[in-house]
Amino acid sequence: MDIVRNELRKDVSAALERAPVCLLLGPRQAGKTSLARAFAPAPENFFDLENMVDQRRLEENPQGELSRLYGLVVIDEAQRIPAIFPVLRFLADRPDNPARFLLLGSAAPHLVRGVSESLAGRTAYVDMGGFNVGEIEPQHHETLWLQGGLPPAFLNDEPNSYNWRLDYLRALIEQDLRDLAATRMTPAALRRFLLLLAQSNGAVWNHSAAARVLAVDYKTVQRHLELFEGTFLIRLLPPFERNLNKRLRKSPKLYFRDTGLAHALLAIRSQRELRSHPMLGASWEGFGIEQVIRVLRLRESECFNYAVHNGDEMDLVVERGGRRYGFEFKANDSPAATLSMHNSVRDLQLQKVFVIHPGDRDYFLNEKIEAIAIRNLPRLAQSWEAH
DSSP states (O other), X not given: OOOOOXXXXXXXXXXXXXXXXXXXXXXXXXXXXXXHHXXXXXXXXXXXXXXXXXXXXXXXXXXXXXXXXXXXXXXXTGGGOTTHHXXXXXXXXXXXXXXXXXEEESSOGGGSTTHHHHHTTTEEEEEOOSOOTTTSOGGGHHHHHHHOSSHHHHHSOHHHHHHHHHHHHHXXXXXXXXXXXXXXXXHHHHHHXXXXXXXXXXXEOOHHHHHHHHTSOHHHHHHHHHHHHHTTSEEEEOBOOOOOSXXXXXXXXXXXXXXXXXHHHTTOOSHHXXXXXXXXXXXXXXXXXXXXXXXXXXXXXXXXXXXXXXXXXXXXXXXXXXXXXXXXXXXXXXXXXXXXXXXHHHHHTOSEEEEEESSSOOEESSSSEEEEEGGGHHHHHHHHTTO
8 A cells, every 4th residue: 555645844954954953753653754855865975873784873973974965864763863953053053054954753752852952943843643534535444543653553553563562562662662761660660651542542531540550659650651652652631721710620631643553552343342342432523623723734833622610521622813613523424413512512602613533524514513424534534624
């Protein structure tokens, strides 16, 4: 299956035009290297810092090695050598700069010492994840939901995908997370933490409750949750806290960015097992939220969860251009409007509520509430740009 990621290519091209450095961020195995190679950098301009030879080239004399290069220079897994960021600042500030730098990273800037400080004002950021419903054909959307969007997981059959994801999580626990943080947690404790996260997918998150379950202190939970966020494993959706004269829930909700990894932690191997699992609804909610954010190209600062103590909820509230929109996610093919939706439209003064479902067709539930098949999210995205 040949999947061309045209929108991401356009984003990277635009970023390289407006800044001397582009930082392409996303989880490991999301396809960053393949995307970078599509820009056809010269072989000597490509550095893979998981390769010992390339790593040594930049550790010994980074300024001398990089200053002689022209055109596009790609540095893969750039966070492995934080000392190159001050060098890149110097090179980016050269008059008539002969090079542009594309850095690929699997950790957010706040986890990588030197990025924010050294390259402030010189860097354009592009975020990427695995495949999304705007990039693959609708007949493969159920596979995307079950197996996730990381290319090796999505492109394999069910048994091989499941085993690949287990190996991916093992490497994450035993290598990547430990490389990025001075953690005292053993691999077994980190596995328990990740299992708790998977069991909490789509739920309200509470640091103190998690600390009691894991038998660790509050700060340990907080620090590791920041690490899981920073490596693009989870998303914490903040609460909507505007003054509505209501008792609002003021806790974030937690979602796995890639449902395939959550399913592997929960030992969900097949579509049949997913359809009968107690986490079905929460899994669809997490999958749908990630797809909406990615396909509609929403900023994190625009996205919230909403709930009041009397029970009214809205899975996702988006604020854009002074307007508010709601999104609900239902794992059945023909969802209906609920009292909670009607109350949220009134209380939040929503322009519209979109109910995202796995069926084949779109239909109106009333003038303010519309059911949208997830296969039609790309079509919604086209009209969304005008909002």
